[in-house]
Amino acid sequence: MSKKGLFLFPSIMAICLSACAVKNYEAKDYVLKMNYSDDFRILQLTDTHVGDKDNMKLHYDFMDLTIKDANPDLIVITGDVFTFASKGTAKEFFNWLEGHNVPWTLTFGNHDEQCFFSIDWLTGYLNGLNAKREKDGSSHCYFKDLQDDNIQGNSNFIINLMNGENAFEQLVIMDSNRYNYKGYFGYDYFHQDQIDWYSRCVEASVPSLMFYHIPLPEVRDAWAAAKEDQSLILNPVGEGQQNEEPCNPDYNSGFYKVIKEKGSTHGMYFGHDHINNYIINYDGIHFGYGIKATDRVYADDSMLGGRVIKLANDHSLSYEDIYHTYAEVK
Numbered sequence: 045m046s047k048k049g050l051f052l053f054p055s056i057m058a059i060c061l062s063a064c065a066v067k068n069y070e071a072k073d074y075v076l077k078m079n080y081s082d083d084f085r086i087l088q089l090t091d092t093h094v095g096d097k098d099n100m101k102l103h104y105d106f107m108d109l110t111i112k113d114a115n116p117d118l119i120v121i122t123g124d125v126f127t128f129a130s131k132g133t134a135k136e137f138f139n140w141l142e143g144h145n146v147p148w149t150l151t152f153g154n155h156d157e158q159c160f161f162s163i164d165w166l167t168g169y170l171n172g173l174n175a176k177r178e179k180d181g182s183s184h185c186y187f188k189d190l191q192d193d194n195i196q197g198n199s200n201f202i203i204n205l206m207n208g209e210n211a212f213e214q215l216v217i218m219d220s221n222r223y224n225y226k227g228y229f230g231y232d233y234f235h236q237d238q239i240d241w242y243s244r245c246v247e248a249s250v251p252s253l254m255f256y257h258i259p260l261p262e263v264r265d266a267w268a269a270a271k272e273d274q275s276l277i278l279n280p281v282g283e284g285q286q287n288e289e290p291c292n293p294d295y296n297s298g299f300y301k302v303i304k305e306k307g308s309t310h311g312m313y314f315g316h317d318h319i320n321n322y323i324i325n326y327d328g329i330h331f332g333y334g335i336k337a338t339d340r341v342y343a344d345d346s347m348l349g350g351r352v353i354k355l356a357n358d359h360s361l362s363y364e365d366i367y368h369t370y371a372e373v374k
């Protein structure tokens with residue numbers, strides 16, 4: 045190696061190491077804060093699946109019906125937000141969300157990587173909107189992906205609903221990931237580092253609700269229990285349906301056991317299986333499929349809209365299921 049090479053080598057190594065560096069963040073670094081208000085109304089939308097070839101105005105008009113009915117304090121989209129969407133479509137979708145002047149957040153589903161942008165671009169864009177909100181309130185987006193934390197997934201963060209100085213409830217937003225490529229396909233699962241993240245970041249003394257995309261395998265146990273005891277179903281009588289087998293990961297990574305041991309989470313809300321809509325009180329935790337928000341990909345046209353999760357001042361939960369049809373906006 046020449047003298048010049050000897051001089052440059054340590055500098056290049058230092059640059060590489062800093063570029064590849066992984067940071068260990070503290071629990072507080074993942075937390076965003078939002079004010080709790082009495083009888084807080086969270087509108088869950090799910091599986092919008094919007095893409096470039098869609099009639100977006102029709103989707104917006106349709107979802108506006110649900111949002112108007114819900115009168116939410118927060119909108120949460122539980123994944124599969126986009127499918128075959130470009131950056132322009134994604135930005136337009138976020139502009140539409142912002143137009144409601146309501147706080148909103150989202151997590152990713154397995155289809156959100158099937159777009160004309162990378163997940164890293166998407167998280168970067170959402171981090172940017174969140175920064176605008178924190179800087180001058182010019183966004184309503186709550187989102188935080190620490191891209192250099194080396195935790196599996198791209199949307200693991202917590203929104204603390206604050207009552208004065210104290211966290212009243214934690215909303216735990218997690219990425220249930222996409223496909224299990226190393227296991228030769230099938231759906232991915234919550235990885236051990238995410239489970240460790242939950243253990244470290246969720247406060248046992250504060251009740252919490254979780255939002256993610258692919259249901260945990262235990263959703264099957266919940267449905268089996270509800271078939272034996274219909275009173276466990278929390279939808280209006282006769283409306284909680286399972287019309288398809290849950291498409292869970294084949295591998296159970298043991299997350300539910302950790303959640304139970306922690307004792308904080310009392311409701312978890314997901315999507316993924318478009319024609320299931322039940323909420324079941326299983327083992328002290330509400331397992332809730334969302335109501336699909338658009339007619340994209342596959343859907344039951346009579347099961348479209350959204351759900352309001354009502355969080356009362358005593359932390360009890362109740363629900364309003366909202367249904368609309370596209371015939372109302374065509």
Ligand SMILES: [Fe+2]
Nearest residue numbers: 091124153316
């Ligand atoms: Fe989906």
